[in-house]
Amino acid sequence: MHCIKKITSDLTWVGANDRRLAMFEGVYSVPNGVSYNSYLLTDDKTVLFDTVDKAVQHRFFENLKEALGDRPLDYLVIQHMEPDHSAAVKELATLYPQMKIVCNNKTLMMLKQFFDIEFDSRTLIVKENDTLNTGKHTLHFIMAPMVHWPEVMVTYDSTDKILFSADAFGAFGALNGALFADEVDFAKDYMDEARRYYANIVGKYGTQVQALLTKASAVEIDMICPLHGFVWRKNLQDFTTKYALWGSYEPEERGVMIAYASIYGNTENAAEILSSQLRDRGIKTVMFDVSVTPASDIISAAFRWSHIVFASATYNAGIFVTMESLISDLVAHNIQNRTVVLIENGSWAPASGGLMRSKLEKCKNVKVLDNTLRIDSSVKASQLPDIAAMAEAIAADIKPVSADVNRSELPDNPIDFTAMTKLTYGLFVLTARDGDKDNGCIIDTVVQVGDSPIRITAGVRKVNYTLDMILKTGEFNLSILTEGSPFRIFEHFGLQSGKNVDKFAECGYEDRSSNGIRYVPEYTNGVISAKVVGYHDCGTHILFVADVVQAFMLSNEPSVSYQYYAEHIKPKPALSQERTSGFICTVCGYVHESDILPDDFICPLCKQGASAFVKV
């Protein structure tokens, strides 16, 4: 039975999912399956964008027939000839003999290599910027060589501003009923698999990815339809900024990935001591046994973290086999811009350190720190200071991003006044920093009250930990939230205390303004940094008066107003089945199930007072 999804009134997803595949391309494990996306445009002419893998052809043809109804198929656009998207071309060509194939010359050459039928007479060859009008829609063809094969092209529908992006912006993972990225918590549940897909499938071709991003930036895009994973129709920048980062080979996070190859546990022991020492210095670490964890996961992590430790036993006078394979794979994936530290082990003639170094030094901008640790069979107490020194050297190299800011190079007046116009009676993430501790909370009252100097007021509840930090340091940042902000942002920063959790522990970004204080780069259109010049005690709140020292824009998304938040973002609270009355917190939706609300009642979630509750 068909299983299709409507995307717009005339665009339908007709792809299929495979959850039985063990190894994608025979090498990448896909424990969550994979989707093969195919899209049917039903304009005056009907146009199919790519087909699917042979494993799911049956469902694909059921889907296509359902979406077409009794119409013929006029065009097949082949954007990518890899068989996971082209396996059904021959059968499709037989089923729809009048169908024209739209592709470029390289694709035609590959078509003839893969299939032994005559294509020339039914092929419409396109080049860069050629167009095809299908009635209401105009399709523009944009070449994207090596993202991920040389023949790849993408298609831009300028009528609906849709980019059919081929392998770009794809992700591992079957579509479990949801087609759009905004139907799931993508950042939390799917970003790791998207990164693993990127790093392993197109990670080698960062330059070509950047070239495609440059071309794509020249057109307005409202939706991205990739060949794997979710369709993007909201907050596209959440994913395109990740792609820009990955394509540049810049790390996402400052921290250490430790990969070790250990035969009898002694190399692992050294890696664990080093990881422990790094954690003692406040450095984030992740560890992988390269003989156990699939290489694709480790390659993905290498694209994420700024520093990498390779620890390997010596084996057959070389690098241990699984580590040698991993490093070769990483070099083949063009890993760049990383700092590397090495640990070698051997019971006689340790050699793995030098061999790993010679492989890694071929990579662009990979700095191998000098102090390689040599272990003779096992770690000795006398070597603990060496491991501590190694941890110290890594920690020194992972200096905070704020330390990279050369304050003398800042412009005299680093204030973008456009950012000030984003202030509304809205919602903001207020962030502060006290030593190594970062924290942030949600506030809703920020007002500009002067323009020379540019002065603002910001109200902060006394129970907030961020308030204590600002009282101590006199500095803060405001990230101006947008209408696209999901409720989880408000939950994360507003409904838990920084006294109990590190709100930035798993955030995946490290952005700080010139004052060294974090800001929130996602769902934010502008950032304001301010220095406190006074404050007023307003009972439940402290009203800070502060001068703006920096302001900059991040996007043109509209700021979220309090009204918009209440009507469109905040989940509607529900009473339990048994009760029909109670009091609802108008800020966070917490329901106090009682007929009485004491005057001194404090919301257990967001710490608002009784005045924030209304009876239901």
Ligand code: FEO
């Ligand atoms: Fe999804 Fe490069 O094929």
